[in-house]
Amino acid sequence: MLNIVSITARDIPDAWFQCIYNIIEHGHKYVIDRGSFCGQERLEFDYITVHIKHPGTRPLIPDIPHALNIPNPVAEGYLEEYLPYLMTSAKCENEDYTYGQYLESQIKEVIQMYKNDGHGTNQAYMTVGDPSTIYLGDPPCLRGIDTRIRYGKLHFMVYFRSWDLWNGFPANLGAIQLLKEYMSLEIGVQDGEIIAASKGLHLYDYIWELAKLRTLRTEY
Template sequence: MQPEFIQARDLPDAWFQCVYRLLEKGHEYTIDRGSYEGQKRLEFDYITVHIRFPGARPLVPDIPPSFGIPNPVAEGYLESYLPYLMTSVKQPGEDYTYGSYLEKQIQEVIRMYRENGFGTNQAYMTVGNPEAILLKDPPCLRGIDTRVRDGRLHFMVYFRSWDLWNGFPANLGAIQLLKEYMAGEIGVDDGEIIAASKGLHLYDYVWELAKLRTMCPNPQAFTRGECQTHD
């Protein structure tokens, strides 16, 4: 096992650094069970990403037009995704949304901080229940821990499995919007995000796009110093 740590200034920087590092150090394997069964993933053993200014705009990845790559997060997607994170509304055929677990907890964490103060370790929001393991696709996000320190609301986020190309930027962008809302309701400033996962990965169908975005034709070129440093 090789834990990795990345410190980033904002969400686009965090995404780029993770893609770059994963091409360099990721573990390749065939999926026996789960999304895209039978295909390959490139995955970190475990990674922690500390994002100091997650509220800096834009929230989505920076893809220079000259690359000819579509942005992993479509314009307007974060705003349309936010209700799935904050409310219990479900569409037909959906087993759950993150909001179905979080909706009541969001309001309770706000109440807790406003009425009881900031000196607590109990303001943790759980996603999933014991029965979730029986689902065909259990929740990937499993928890959002919170802390108010120095007048700012910080989030600590854990994903059991996490698609780096699309899921990471979309999820963190929406989670950042949630944090901004909660900070406003609590009456504090917006803070940092520390995100962790033992399953942050790239599926094989985006490996070539990842190499193109990092301007690295193959992972071995990293160790020879042939690829650009992160931007």
């Protein structure tokens, strides 16, 4: 049977730490047959949901105790550099896609939908990708951002088909949180919660020792 893991966290750094701590116990170890780092091993949740109650709490990037001497997986200033990739359609020559090429027009539409038609709708869903992306060597990992305004706040529900826990999780969620803050301000509501889900949240084998060091766990 699939092992469904559910985590409730205070903020994004807390969610990151809890996921790393739990994947050591609940992760499934396997060799990658196709995809990034083919031939190496992943430790991966069967399926996980992460409820982050206060994702806007600063700092957005992980908290690494200085004594551990581990580099932060998200460098200072990276979220601000990454945000245009999430929100605009600008694309470099060597890129197959950016999330922004799918999201840019939908962000504007969702804002107008809530402002013009009210908050009582289930149609404000933003899709990433199209049927042709399955033929890419590296299809989009983020596949959708669902939205809801309830109790006067804008909430995001996001889904990743595959998700690197060490680097991708905190960087993606930090930038998605900045997007949510922008949209809530434009709509005129408060910033809300994030519920993230994935059947592919994982750690690559080259990062396992760092994960053990950060969590002070020794077993797999």
